[in-house]
Amino acid sequence: MSQTIQKNTPMLSVRNLVKHFPIRAGIFKRIVAWVKAVDGVDFDIYEGETLGLVGESGCGKTTIGMTLLGLYPPTDGSVYFNGEDITPYLLPGWKVRSYLKRTYIEKFKQLNHDEMEELPDELKHYAEVYFNDHKGDAGRFIRSFMENRKEKQKALRRKMQIVFQDPYSSLNPRMRIGNIIGEAVDVHRLASSKEERQKMVADILQKVGLYPEYAMRYPHEFSGGQRQRIGIARALILNPKLVVADEAVSALDVSIRSQILNLMEDLQKEFQLTYLFISHDLSVIKHISDRVAVMYLGKIVEIAPKKKLFERPLHPYTVSLMSAIPIPDPEHKKKRVILKGDVPSPINPPSGCRFHPRCPIAREICSREEPPLQEVEEGQKVACFFAGEMS
Amino acid sequence: MSVLSEKTPILQVKDLRTYFYTEDGVVKAVDGVSFEVYEGETLGIVGESGCGKSVTSLSILRLLDEKGRIESGEIIYKGKNLLELSESEMRKIRGNEIAMIFQEPMTALNPVYTIGDQIMEAIILHQGLSKDEARKLAIDMLRKVGIPEPEKRVDEYPHELSGGMRQRAMIAMALSCNPSILIADEPTTALDVTIQAQILELMQQLQKEYGMSIIMITHDLGVIAEMSDRVLVMYAGKVVEHASVRELFKNPKHPYTWGLMNSIPRLDIEYERLYAIPGTVPDALHFPEGCRFHTRCEFATDKCRSEEPPLVEVSPGHLSACWHIDRLESAVAVQRKGESA
Ligand SMILES: Nc1ncnc2c1ncn2[C@@H]1O[C@H](COP(=O)(O)OP(=O)(O)OP(=O)(O)O)[C@@H](O)[C@H]1O
Ligand SMILES: Nc1ncnc2c1ncn2[C@@H]1O[C@H](COP(=O)(O)OP(=O)(O)O)[C@@H](O)[C@H]1O
Ligand code: SF4
Ligand code: SF4
Ligand SMILES: [Mg+2]
Ligand SMILES: [Mg+2]
Numbered sequence: 064m065s066q067t068i069q070k071n072t073p074m075l076s077v078r079n080l081v082k083h084f085p086i087r088a089g090i091f092k093r094i095v096a097w098v099k100a101v102d103g104v105d106f107d108i109y110e111g112e113t114l115g116l117v118g119e120s121g122c123g124k125t126t127i128g129m130t131l132l133g134l135y136p137p138t139d140g141s142v143y144f145n146g147e148d149i150t151p152y153l154l155p156g157w158k159v160r161s162y163l164k165r166t167y168i169e170k171f172k173q174l175n176h177d178e179m180e181e182l183p184d185e186l187k188h189y190a191e192v193y194f195n196d197h198k199g200d201a202g203r204f205i206r207s208f209m210e211n212r213k214e215k216q217k218a219l220r221r222k223m224q225i226v227f228q229d230p231y232s233s234l235n236p237r238m239r240i241g242n243i244i245g246e247a248v249d250v251h252r253l254a255s256s257k258e259e260r261q262k263m264v265a266d267i268l269q270k271v272g273l274y275p276e277y278a279m280r281y282p283h284e285f286s287g288g289q290r291q292r293i294g295i296a297r298a299l300i301l302n303p304k305l306v307v308a309d310e311a312v313s314a315l316d317v318s319i320r321s322q323i324l325n326l327m328e329d330l331q332k333e334f335q336l337t338y339l340f341i342s343h344d345l346s347v348i349k350h351i352s353d354r355v356a357v358m359y360l361g362k363i364v365e366i367a368p369k370k371k372l373f374e375r376p377l378h379p380y381t382v383s384l385m386s387a388i389p390i391p392d393p394e395h396k397k398k399r400v401i402l403k404g405d406v407p408s409p410i411n412p413p414s415g416c417r418f419h420p421r422c423p424i425a426r427e428i429c430s431r432e433e434p435p436l437q438e439v440e441e442g443q444k445v446a447c448f449f450a451g452e453m454s
Numbered sequence: 455m456s457v458l459s460e461k462t463p464i465l466q467v468k469d470l471r472t473y474f475y476t477e478d479g480v481v482k483a484v485d486g487v488s489f490e491v492y493e494g495e496t497l498g499i500v501g502e503s504g505c506g507k508s509v510t511s512l513s514i515l516r517l518l519d520e521k522g523r524i525e526s527g528e529i530i531y532k533g534k535n536l537l538e539l540s541e542s543e544m545r546k547i548r549g550n551e552i553a554m555i556f557q558e559p560m561t562a563l564n565p566v567y568t569i570g571d572q573i574m575e576a577i578i579l580h581q582g583l584s585k586d587e588a589r590k591l592a593i594d595m596l597r598k599v600g601i602p603e604p605e606k607r608v609d610e611y612p613h614e615l616s617g618g619m620r621q622r623a624m625i626a627m628a629l630s631c632n633p634s635i636l637i638a639d640e641p642t643t644a645l646d647v648t649i650q651a652q653i654l655e656l657m658q659q660l661q662k663e664y665g666m667s668i669i670m671i672t673h674d675l676g677v678i679a680e681m682s683d684r685v686l687v688m689y690a691g692k693v694v695e696h697a698s699v700r701e702l703f704k705n706p707k708h709p710y711t712w713g714l715m716n717s718i719p720r721l722d723i724e725y726e727r728l729y730a731i732p733g734t735v736p737d738a739l740h741f742p743e744g745c746r747f748h749t750r751c752e753f754a755t756d757k758c759r760s761e762e763p764p765l766v767e768v769s770p771g772h773l774s775a776c777w778h779i780d781r782l783e784s785a786v787a788v789q790r791k792g793e794s795a
Binding site (some may be wrong): 119391 | 504616619646650675676680699700714715719721722728732735737
């Protein structure tokens with residue numbers, strides 16, 4: 064029983080994640096507006112898979128990645144890692160109490176016993192913790208999240224790593240490669256001696272296809288592709304579970320890009336890694352992903368297994384995005400949907416369905432109501448009132 | 455258009471060599487490049503970063519910085535060698551006869567002038583129109599490139615426009631003097647794909663209307679396939695292959711071209727593993743001896759390491775610079791057999 068539950072528990076679950084950035088103006092730096100960079104997204108990532116996250120510039124991909132890693136505190140919503148709520152460790156300490164109250168305690172207080180079974184898995188688990196372990200004592204429940212906070216945050220940081228887009232600016236130019244990669248080993252005290260640390264660095268350099276001697280060199284001595292390998296080595300030396308790759312191959316030339324994609328696939332197998340692979344490039348996403356989430360203006364509009372998504376995209380935005388990509392074959396004639404207009408600003412996203420001003424099949428309801436992300440085909444969730452109509 | 459006039463190139467680049475004299479040494483950015491551009495066609499130039507695409511186009515317009523020098527070659531535009539013109543004669547060509555658009559419109563647009571002022575400046579300079587007439591034409595051009603409310607946008611500053619709109623404004627500026635050649639250097643690389651699709655469609659439509667030739671520079675083989683009539687493939691400062699777009703994709707005759715084509719994941723084909731050209735793009739200060747691709751080529755022999763292969767016609771209208779096309783051809787045949795099986 065517990066076996067099967069564990070199998071079905073996603074490694075990472077994201078629930079109603081929201082991240083708004085304030086825009087300040089004037090001499091008093093008052094907040095004049097909010098950028099709704101991520102505005103309520105839900106998704107799961109399962110162990111060992113690659114979830115591709117695709118969308119146009121500014122739709123919120125990087126913001127999601129940064130929030131999951133605790134680099135931006137979330138505005139709202141929850142993140143679960145192997146069923147455990149890690150949101151308290153992503154938030155600043157003073158926000159944890161109100162987060163727990165809003166997410167759990169207030170809900171649980173109004174709960175009848177028979178309603179417990181109907182809760183979503185994540186909540187059910189914490190309802191049990193709350194009522195059984197802590198006997199419904201809110202103070203004890205909150206304290207349990209505050210205990211060993213620093214250690215838990217550190218452990219979490221080890222499990223999740225990020226590889227950035229720009230291989231030029233993401234490596235400190237004044238540090239030797241060996242120290243760039245080995246820094247995390249020191250922080251987490253993973254090596255008991257200098258020799259052991261050296262060996263760890265040498266091993267990981269070899270794994271990413273570089274020579275151990277490179278440890279003594281500086282970033283400027285390397286090409287873009289090599290620097291990206293260094294970035295990958297830095298992420299992998301801690302033996303993480305989840306790697307967020309944010310446009311990790313976007314700055315690379317085509318011939319180097321395929322080397323890095325192949326390397327990432329090999330390392331995934333060898334280290335049983337789970338990837339959140341962020342890219343604006345649908346063909347790269349298609350190659351590397353098992354499942355794909357398509358974002359538009361802070362929302363996921365479609366999420367599906369790769370095969371389904373590419374065979375029959377159901378959201379009008381996904382259809383348009385796919386048809387916009389030039390195919391490297393002059394004989395290939397395809398009908399193309401050319402979207403009108405620009406991507407609107409996330410400060411004032413359009414009412415109802417955010418895609419409606421550009422959607423070729425928008426109807427009256429679309430500007431009034433927001434379509435929920437719903438399962439339309441098995442495993443394929445779509446946020447559109449007329450899903451499949453353009454497919 | 456008669457067959458004969460189709461055969462006269464509007465632009466001929468002959469054995470162009472452009473070097474940069476830097477502190478670290480001489481960068482032979484463009485090293486013996488030749489090609490022609492015919493009336494009304496689109497010539498695509500493709501290659502990885504640093505292979506000399508931008509330097510080629512900047513050389514045509516003589517826009518190199520002080521470190522750069524055109525060592526030798528000829529650039530014949532309508533019978534005149536541009537390299538022999540005085541700077542004031544050249545100014546009449548630039549923007550008027552040959553216009554250019556760039557990857558990042560912000561580098562070409564002046565942030566302190568309105569869009570309208572910048573378009574009008576070119577119109578007044580080259581066409582001698584009055585200010586009112588120029589403004590009217592500027593508004594017409596903005597409308598033509600699909601900028602909504604052009605009467606209002608004409609008075610806006612570049613930073614008030616989105617990336618796609620800025621690129622449209624730059625196209626409007628480039629086309630306002632009805633040039634015979636438009637050089638587009640990665641015009642859509644910085645844009646989102648849905649916006650890229652809009653801009654590419656706009657360029658095709660304007661080309662039909664104005665009949666200009668386009669030199670389309672990009673690293674994206676998809677854009678090349680979509681836009682070009684003929685294609686130049688560059689590697690390390692040299693042209694390695696030159697053919698019509700269909701011929702190039704059907705019968706690639708250079709190992710580098712073939713490698714590039716195999717390296718891109720395609721939406722319409724499923725791969726187990728991507729092909730990857732081994733090694734890295736060589737540093738321009740130290741290009742390899744012999745064939746510059748030999749450090750990465752799976753067909754390379756000793757001959758390739760010592761002797762430079764000339765660019766020769768290997769089938770009608772198809773040029774390639776490789777000693778071992780036969781080896782490539784058998785590899786392509788094996789691959790195609792595997793794909794169709
Ligand atoms: N620190 C910040 N402060 C204010 N606004 C921000 C901040 N970071 C991101 N944004 C805004 O949030 C929105 C989403 O940005 P994000 O970087 O997540 O987009 P993205 O999908 O990664 O785009 P790209 O493809 O360009 O990398 C954008 O409008 C961006 O300008
Ligand atoms: N102003 C310059 N000074 C020195 N080197 C330059 C300059 N511009 C270009 N180069 C070098 O010339 C080579 C070709 O550059 P470029 O034509 O810009 O390549 P791309 O094909 O990416 O457009 C590169 O090695 C580049 O570093
Ligand atoms: S809900 Fe309406 S506007 Fe939104 S994608 Fe569907 S059809 Fe288009
Ligand atoms: S000449 Fe030799 S090294 Fe160069 S592309 Fe041909 S086979 Fe390869
Ligand atoms: Mg980003
Ligand atoms: Mg360039």
